[in-house]
Amino acid sequence: MKKILKYINVFYKGSAGIFVEIFYVLFIFFLSLVLNFILYSSFNKLIKLP
Amino acid sequence: MIPQFSRDDLKGIFHYTGKLIILIGYLLLFPLFIAILYKEWNPALDFIFTSLFSLSIGYLIVSQFPESSDINWRQGMTIASLIWLIYMFLGAIPLYLSGHYKSYMDSCFEAMSALATTGLVLVNDLDHMAHSYNFWRHFMCFIGGQGIILLGLLIFFKGASAFKIYVGEAREEKILPNVVQTSKFIWIVSTCYLIVFTLILGFVNILHGFSPSRGFFHAICLFMAGWDTAGFAVQTQNIVYYHSGLVDLITALIVILGATSFALHYAVWTGKFKEIFENYEFKVFLISIISLTFLCFAGFLKSVKNIDFISGFRIVFYQIISGHTGVGYTNIDPYHFKTYWNDFSLIILTIAMGLGGCSCSTSGGIKILRIGLIFKEIKKEIKGYSYPFSTVIIEKYHHIKDISLSDVQIKTVAIISIMYLVTYLIGGIIGTFLGYPFIHSLFESTSACANVGLSVGITNPDMPGILKITYIIEMWIGRLEFISIFVFIKYLISLRSPE
Numbered sequence: 001m002k003k004i005l006k007y008i009n010v011f012y013k014g015s016a017g018i019f020v021e022i023f024y025v026l027f028i029f030f031l032s033l034v035l036n037f038i039l040y041s042s043f044n045k046l047i048k049l050p
Numbered sequence: 051m052i053p054q055f056s057r058d059d060l061k062g063i064f065h066y067t068g069k070l071i072i073l074i075g076y077l078l079l080f081p082l083f084i085a086i087l088y089k090e091w092n093p094a095l096d097f098i099f100t101s102l103f104s105l106s107i108g109y110l111i112v113s114q115f116p117e118s119s120d121i122n123w124r125q126g127m128t129i130a131s132l133i134w135l136i137y138m139f140l141g142a143i144p145l146y147l148s149g150h151y152k153s154y155m156d157s158c159f160e161a162m163s164a165l166a167t168t169g170l171v172l173v174n175d176l177d178h179m180a181h182s183y184n185f186w187r188h189f190m191c192f193i194g195g196q197g198i199i200l201l202g203l204l205i206f207f208k209g210a211s212a213f214k215i216y217v218g219e220a221r222e223e224k225i226l227p228n229v230v231q232t233s234k235f236i237w238i239v240s241t242c243y244l245i246v247f248t249l250i251l252g253f254v255n256i257l258h259g260f261s262p263s264r265g266f267f268h269a270i271c272l273f274m275a276g277w278d279t280a281g282f283a284v285q286t287q288n289i290v291y292y293h294s295g296l297v298d299l300i301t302a303l304i305v306i307l308g309a310t311s312f313a314l315h316y317a318v319w320t321g322k323f324k325e326i327f328e329n330y331e332f333k334v335f336l337i338s339i340i341s342l343t344f345l346c347f348a349g350f351l352k353s354v355k356n357i358d359f360i361s362g363f364r365i366v367f368y369q370i371i372s373g374h375t376g377v378g379y380t381n382i383d384p385y386h387f388k389t390y391w392n393d394f395s396l397i398i399l400t401i402a403m404g405l406g407g408c409s410c411s412t413s414g415g416i417k418i419l420r421i422g423l424i425f426k427e428i429k430k431e432i433k434g435y436s437y438p439f440s441t442v443i444i445e446k447y448h449h450i451k452d453i454s455l456s457d458v459q460i461k462t463v464a465i466i467s468i469m470y471l472v473t474y475l476i477g478g479i480i481g482t483f484l485g486y487p488f489i490h491s492l493f494e495s496t497s498a499c500a501n502v503g504l505s506v507g508i509t510n511p512d513m514p515g516i517l518k519i520t521y522i523i524e525m526w527i528g529r530l531e532f533i534s535i536f537v538f539i540k541y542l543i544s545l546r547s548p549e
Binding site: 014016017018020021022024025026028029031032033035036037039040041043 | 238239242243246299302303306307310315318319320321323326327336339340343344347348351359362363366367
């Protein structure tokens, strides 16, 4: 029982960490999305296809 | 001169190896439970047989070698290398008995691929495989990704021996003062994420029309293979099967978190949120993901005309994440690489695979911290030429704490990185010798050695046997990061020619 309570405690403390990690990774995803959209929309101007 | 091994070393090696064999005997009870749950009686018999076989061998060895005194470094390294081979042979037995593999070698390939968290597969007719066999494939990914030794640390090993075997499994970081506590923490993090993502993926699957039991079965399997960056999937089509952008996004999240250092997880989980923004390794990792996606997308747009942005980005971003983290999940059909990807995009993806994820994570490859340190050393060298000769240049980086870059560190980083590059190349040359295009065979070899699992189609049940053996060896040495394997080989040689 003590062990289970200990694990619940760790999970409770760690849940804030889980949110921080997930949101940071999502932020990187959106950053990459925006950057690649700029590339996509200006691709034919930047790189002349043979 | 490297000291010769004595035959007395055998006692310690056999004792701990025997204990770890007992462990797999008990681990086989998990798929047995799944077999009973789904009323799969023939698979249940296969798991009972393999479990009893492993337990008999394990207990026999331990009874013959009851000594449990502390072991030395070379013994620790040898145990770590040897046990991975033994787990491959034992783990392959139920797979072979399933009838889904052409030969025992194919099932050994699959078992090593699962344990080393590679994800290359040789299975036939996966879509009709019994749940329990399929669960065993994914469960092996979870065991191997977390680390066989790491699991053993929880149960069997104590004292100084624990750390010596722990290092043999390519893990150096002690997150907590004691490796047993470190091992416990790693299991807690993984279990918490297992619960969170199994629930999320399970509900998403149900929303997509799966029955609850099937939805959660797929969810737990996807998590185990994703978190441990293995890339096995329940269906032949891998992630394509789900046809869902949401599943793509969730699995991408799982694999990035799986490829993140457990030391960073520890810092963030204990309230040091700033660490995620300051950690040098994580910064390099994210910069690398963004820049390689950008380059790969540029190459992809050059070879694929008239594709809409979302579809193109979804394909490229997912493959880069999959390659960089070493997971090997794919949301495109295997022929896609051959048909649509030009050499430039394939080279960028090969580089991403070769670099790998963070150190002290479940990911393979050179590891991003090593790449970051090489850049730091280059910066230090440039600084050295810019300042007067007598100036002492100190280069620091932040990884949980501020660390000064030392020559010893750089030497180790250089040795391991070069060994990875040479192994990628050797596998590529062997593939070329067997008639495959160089770019494709280098891609496949890098995928095997960096424990990624993406394939351009070379890996299939009909590939040459020599290539299967090459990839098994690459997966094994790539997972254990060379040194412990070399010590093990040295041990075998010294047994043949004792002083």
